[in-house]
Each structure stands twice: as structure tokens, then as C-alpha cells.
Amino acid sequence: xxxxxxxxxxxxxxxxxxxxxxxxxxxxxxxxxxxxxxxxxxxxxxxxxxxxxxxxxxxxxxxxxxxxxxxxxxxxxxxx
Numbered sequence: 001x002x003x004x005x006x007x008x009x010x011x012x013x014x015x016x017x018x019x020x021x022x023x024x025x026x027x028x029x030x031x032x033x034x035x036x037x038x039x040x041x042x043x044x045x046x047x048x049x050x051x052x053x054x055x056x057x058x059x060x061x062x063x064x065x066x067x068x069x070x071x072x073x074x075x076x077x078x079x080x
Contacts, residue, residue: 020053043068 021027025046027035039046043066051064 014054014057016057017050017054021050024049 018030021035022030025035025037025039027037029036041049047064047066050066051062054060054062054064
């Protein structure tokens with residue numbers, strides 16, 4: 001399944017996040033705040049993995065939105 005992932009952390013400002021996404025999801029396209037990939041994982045699972053990594057790296061709350069190829073969105077929000 002193909003997904004587009006958007007996050008609130010600029011991946012150019014946080015190379016650890018960009019590297020994690022590149023290694024974990026092997027995206028076809030990477031931009032400052034989003035990437036496109038194909039994976040067997042569900043959109044909610046991708047959101048959970050990425051927002052956990054963003055929180056680990058930045059220590060900030062935020063949101064990750066994953067849109068699958070049917071345009072159904074799943075988002076994960078950081079929780080304190």
C-alpha cells in the first residue's frame with residue numbers, strides 16, 4: 001500500500017528523524033516535512049512509529065498524519 005506521511009517536525013532540522021524515516025520506510029520521495037512510501041504497515045502504525053521518534057528526538061508535542069492511497073487519514077498526537 002502506498003502512503004503519504006506528513007509531520008510537524010521539519011525533517012531537515014532533525015536529521016535523526018529523516019534518517020529514521022528513510023531507513024524504516026524506504027520512501028520513494030522525501031521533502032522537508034513529508035515523505036511518500038509503500039509498506040505493509042497500517043497508516044495508524046506508521047503514525048505511531050514516527051510520532052514516537054519525533055517525540056524522542058525533539059521532546060515536543062505535535063501531530064503526525066498518514067494518508068493512504070484511498071485518502072483515509074490517520075493521525076497520532078503526542079501525549080504527555
